Amino acid sequence: MVTVEDGRIVAADNACTLGEQKFLGEPRLKGPIQREGKGWKDITYDEAILRTVEMLRDAERPLLFGWSGTHVEAQCIGVHMAEVLRGVIDNTSSVCHGPSILAIQEVGHPGCTLGQVKNRADLVVYWGCNPIEAHPRHLSRYTRYAEGFFLPNDYLDRTVIVADIRKTETGNIADEFVQVTPGGDYAVLSALRAIVRGKRDIIPRSVAGVPREQLFRIADRCLNAKFIAFYFGLGLTMSRGKYKNVRNAIELVSELNRHTKATISAMRGHYNVYGSNEVNTWMTGYPFGIDFARGIAFYNPGETTAIDVLARRECDACLVVASDPAAHFPRACVEHLADIPTVVIDPYPNATTAFADIQIPVAVTGIDAAGTAYRMDGVPIRMRRVLKTDYPSDEEILGRMYAMLQEDHPP
Amino acid sequence: MSESIIWYLREFLRTEWIRKFLLAKTDPLVTPPYFKDYPTLTGKECTACYQCMMICPAPGAIAVLRHDDGWRPEIYPGHCIRCGLCVEACPEDVLQSGRVLEAQHRDRTGFRATFxxxxxxxxxxxxxxxxxxxxxxxxxxxxxxxxxxxxxxxxxxxxxxxxxxxxxxxxxxxxxxxxxxxxxxxxxxxx
The missing domain is CATH 3.30.70.20 (Alpha-Beta Plaits)
Incomplete structure (x- = not known):
């Protein structure tokens, strides 16, 4: 429940720390701004849109990055824009759960919705993620503390295993904490697969810092569970082994499905990063890092992903939508971002603002703009707006840009 | 020398001694009436007031669980230290252990708690x-x-x-x- 007073949100009930900050919001930009010397000057939305379109028109290899913090309707327009511009479109999953997608492309995704997990999962595994910090309501809404249809005694009926390189806050409330040596996830997952396969005798005394007895105990807990929900985070996707770690985890889940029911899902970050992957996939066939330079969609992670395009100093203009690459990209990429014309479409000033030439503030989906977003389990949810403001939505701004670009390339 | 060996053999090979050695019996082990085992259910209805969980000093030793036919406290022996406080705190006499319940009824004792x-x-x-x-x-x-x-x-x-x-x-x-x-x-x- 959200309380609105004098056109401002003053309280958000049942929201975690992160959710509340989103609703209450930091100071938002009043209108579009353009860099002038060492300062900024206010410009109108019309000027901002025109200058952005001019920037994109003049570019030979524009990069359209971000998209994870906006609704799918805007993401659709983004893909159309990339096609018209023959540019590169990439979303934040290339520096986040991109490896998970690569693994899923190799071995599939035995996943399920969070509702299934809530009602059925009697064993929940969190691997390389700390939901108490990053997804604070995950345990209370869907896993450990949620009262399930088949689990009337919620946390007393469920078991939680946390695997990480250090004991996290989630580890504090877990039934079993598995401390893996950094970079050792692949080996531990392989050992668990071997145990599930019945090859207990080949397991060495310790695997990546995890004693054999604990591995046997975890495997037994898994084999004796009725429904296992396996969640993994960036601890698995961004450590040594990357997508191979995720592939191994998926294959462990696959092995477990010979004995019981098991599912695996990624702990996605931005509220609509899943939507961005969905939109890209249904429109181009690929989930992220799509290059339209050839006139058709071309996908090659490591070549057509934002980091690589920037690190090679290849792109000559960048449109950042609803994300903050300057806060997460390597220094070389951010340096190039500072050298080229960059436009940011985001409601709030962020680290990328410091490297941008223009920033266009927009309405926030779910607060003052309506739109569809995909939850981390792939369920599309229509988000209503709770406020009426004068800010245009991402869809509106991008729609106007796309219309102007279409004039150059009539269909 | 030989005399002493014979003496020893006579001493230790006595039938009575061998019988005693092989068939020795101690007194049978009897659980004393005051022994407090893990609390067990008396069969009385639990109202889920959680007083047992409130008083329990051992983490994870007791939980009140919901079953199809009502609530019941569950004791986890690996965690329970058999202090008997849950038996004493329960206002419905759902649990029993040793002579705790009996003594409580006799002495009319109980707990008053604020949180x-x-x-x-x-x-x-x-x-x-x-x-x-x-x-x-x-x-x-x-x-x-x-x-x-x-x-x-x-x-x-x-x-x-x-x-x-x-x-x-x-x-x-x-x-x-x-x-x-x-x-x-x-x-x-x-x-």
Whole structure:
């Protein structure tokens, strides 16, 4: 429940720390701004849109990055824009759960919705993620503390295993904490697969810092569970082994499905990063890092992903939508971002603002703009707006840009 | 020398001695009547008042579970220290152990407890684990809950409904919520 007073949100009930900050919001930009010397000057939305379109028109290899913090309707327009511009479109999953997608492309995704997990999962595994910090309501809404249809005694009926390189806050409330040596996830997952396969005798005394007895105990807990929900985070996707770690985890889940029911899902970050992957996939066939330079969609992670395009100093203009690459990209990429014309479409000033030439503030989906977003389990949810403001939505701004670009390339 | 060997053989090969050695019997082991084993159920109906969980000093030793035919306390022997406090605290005599219940009835003893909830808002992530895991007010009206996340933090709505069961404290990942319990033993005057 959200309380609105004098056109401002003053309280958000049942929201975690992160959710509340989103609703209450930091100071938002009043209108579009353009860099002038060492300062900024206010410009109108019309000027901002025109200058952005001019920037994109003049570019030979524009990069359209971000998209994870906006609704799918805007993401659709983004893909159309990339096609018209023959540019590169990439979303934040290339520096986040991109490896998970690569693994899923190799071995599939035995996943399920969070509702299934809530009602059925009697064993929940969190691997390389700390939901108490990053997804604070995950345990209370869907896993450990949620009262399930088949689990009337919620946390007393469920078991939680946390695997990480250090004991996290989630580890504090877990039934079993598995401390893996950094970079050792692949080996531990392989050992668990071997145990599930019945090859207990080949397991060495310790695997990546995890004693054999604990591995046997975890495997037994898994084999004796009725429904296992396996969640993994960036601890698995961004450590040594990357997508191979995720592939191994998926294959462990696959092995477990010979004995019981098991599912695996990624702990996605931005509220609509899943939507961005969905939109890209249904429109181009690929989930992220799509290059339209050839006139058709071309996908090659490591070549057509934002980091690589920037690190090679290849792109000559960048449109950042609803994300903050300057806060997460390597220094070389951010340096190039500072050298080229960059436009940011985001409601709030962020680290990328410091490297941008223009920033266009927009309405926030779910607060003052309506739109569809995909939850981390792939369920599309229509988000209503709770406020009426004068800010245009991402869809509106991008729609106007796309219309102007279409004039150059009539269909 | 030979005499002493013979002496020893005679001494140790006595039939009576060998019989005693092989067929020795100690007194049979008898559990004394005052022995407190793990608490067992008396069969009386549990009302889920959580007094047993409130008084229990051993983490994870007792939990009141919901079954198809009602509530029942479950004792986890690996955690239970057999102190018998849950038997004494239960107002419905659902549990028994040794002579605790008998002595309590005879002496008319019981516990009186007050609780104080405190929340450290600096470290609270508002994950809602405490609000959701709290067993109070689950089945009734939503207003009957002890805790709720609103106005930018976990709010204590009905502190008088708190049973002191410590479920919130146990399930808080960063010890952001604490339940202070003041329990005193009371004895009714003899009639």
């Amino acid at each position: 104080h909830l405190s929340i450290d808002r600096e470290i609270c992530m508002r994950c809602g684990n405490c609000c959701i895991s709290c067993p109070v007010g689950r089945e009734g009206e939503p207003d009957g809950a002890v805790l709720k996340i609103e106005k930018g933090g976990v709010q204590i709505l009905n502190s008088d409904l708190c049973t002191g069961c410590k479920t919130c404290e146990v399930n808080c990942p960063n010890r952001g919520i604490r339940v202070a319990r003041v329990v005193e033993g009371v004895q009714e005057a003899a009639a």
